Amino acid sequence: MARPVELDELIGKIQSKTAVVGVIGLGYVGIPLVVEFCRAGFHCIGFDIDDIRVNALCDGRSYIKHIDEAKIKACLPLFTPTTDFSRLSGVDCIVICVPTPLGRHHEPDLSYVLNTTRTIAKYLCRGKLVVLESTTYPGTTDEEMRPILEAAGLKAGEDFYLAFSPEREDPNNKDYSTPTIPKVVGGYTPGCLAAAQALYDSIVVRTIPVSSTRVAEATKLLENIYRSVNIALVNELKVLFDKMGIDVWEVIEAAKTKPFGYQPFYPGPGLGGHCIPIDPFYLEWKAREYEVSTKFINLAGEINTSMPHYVIQKAIDALSERGKSINGATILILGLSYKKDLDDIRESPSLKLFDILQKKGAIVDYNDPYIPEMPKTRKYSFKKASVALTAENLSHYDCVLISTDHSAYDPEFIASNSLMVVDTRNLIKDSHKYKGKIIKA
Template identity: 70%
Template structure:
């Protein structure tokens, strides 16, 4: 196998890129490779998504249709995985969730690996981008792919490059974020670097796929632990009568040695609530107990319960019981200005409120309805945010601080506001922080 052949093909933009999983990670990669002049085949098992993309439309809020339409001359979305044999480079961008026991659910990655093995041919590059535990690429995925009869590092190239997507972040696009790359051998690393080097400003080579896998985990464990720290301080400062938001704002003026993290109703998204537990699970093989990670997980997981308790207390102060109370939750996306509900703490809050007997509606300008989900089955539709509607509710609970939510409008029309995001800066008897 001559590494130079594929590298030269990549540099000439003659290589065909195959991307498996056309979601928040895969679709931005499609756009960047098409923009760079490559032909791209996008694979997804969801035929409805495939058809939407064929029509030049987008199902992700922060990815405008114009970008999809611009790709179509070079982009072929498909649910036919036999076309994997036609591409030169295969990038895997499938989900890696946790199961009910908070252990890695590798179903999507392993099933994808088995599918690739059916069509794998000599000289292809396979790169895993899904967040996972160290050893996934060079142990598990390698073993599955070699069921094809081909040997990784000899007959095909195998690498890992962690995704660093931050949906809705306007400061950094995919092409501007440095790309960490690790290969199972030198040749795999160089081919993967050559491919990513065509679409990103900088590649960061590391010594192995395990190091690259660990990089992604460190990035998100760092965030999870620090968010847990400020969440715990918030609970303490509440009892002490101190505003955590004012404390963070003042501490942020220090030009060194401090980075601001903010409390909230819990953590959500595809990374922070999930990724740390991939390392926790893998650590058991080494008889190691990851105390910081597990403690951070416990603190963050308790925040929705704290929010519900604060809501009950706020209602009680007004002589209202939680049972039968009408509550409007503002925002079910896991963070502001995105249409992503994955692991959103808002969903847990709704569940807990309803278990207490509350009548719960929601509003989210980016999510018109909550369909049946893996953990929840609410089947709710977003309520229009009008003055008349706001006045109907005993409590308005701010769970996501979307830019569309106007502080003055809420203060003028809501009877009671429980604010988990510091959206309401003005001091008011109507507002309770949670």
């Protein structure tokens, strides 16, 4: 089949930077993309349903801690944030960066992706490129999105171009950012791949073309399930080694001196972030269609989701040894975000810890230097503000629970001024100095 004229025209517009790029979803994935497209010289329209986000961006303000406001301001001559999705009619390339959460029963929730796709379909015309970046199960782009986009009569690969390119953001990573991370790209047809690859070649160090959207979707799942399984392994070993009187952190430090055949992973209070706690369930759900049981992945998920309960039990046991009940105990959680030095609470295990402790009758507060107030999430609404981290405040709590090891936290200050510390991140490395006050969990 002859290559469509519209494809050459689109690639030409991309290469000349005259194509208008639309990014739907102005969050932790969308904003870094906007910055790079504008930096490369593209006019970029950013779409979001949140008026507060859009207004902040219009004023050149960043609502994400690790994204410097100077970068947002530098984009404004080329960047138009909006809640008006009718402006999709003036966009050549559309990149979708919306959430793909789990439902109540750990089933995939594609409502954001599919609602966005329906909106795009209203304004879709010949020669446009649509790329999904949201993490999902193999087949989403071809089987779920394509029929919606084709419903009005246009055909993917002939009239418009459809691709999947998984986001690989690691917020606040000092070594790798959007332009320096290779980009996997899969198209519905070779022409779709060519268009998407041309787009990403303009902003990233290297694109990795794969044979289909399904391969690209599976690549993202493999990357994160690999991490989930290995984190589950060290979490399970943490529990075992604790019973054996062995410090798992010391074991990991020793093991990682081997220069081959080993990569360190670290235990914690549970998994956080948008991808690692969610991706295994997406693949598990899709595997049922093929009558395959993902036993290894399921077991890892069970171990990781049990970690908050393990941490709470360690706290309960330690309080009991001191003659205290969890019911009525005062607990201070240090760190609300899922990762150190971030303001990101997506799927944070700290929220689960907060919820379990409150249900057991504890009086729970938190401190996080990056999150002054607890925002409402899909699962939780606690309406709490961060407590000042002072010596006096620390001494008033029956238990201080370290859930996130922010760089701002001084281990010696926390250990010296607390009655008891449950440390899930090995923040306090010289725990033996504090006469049994430090409980590793």
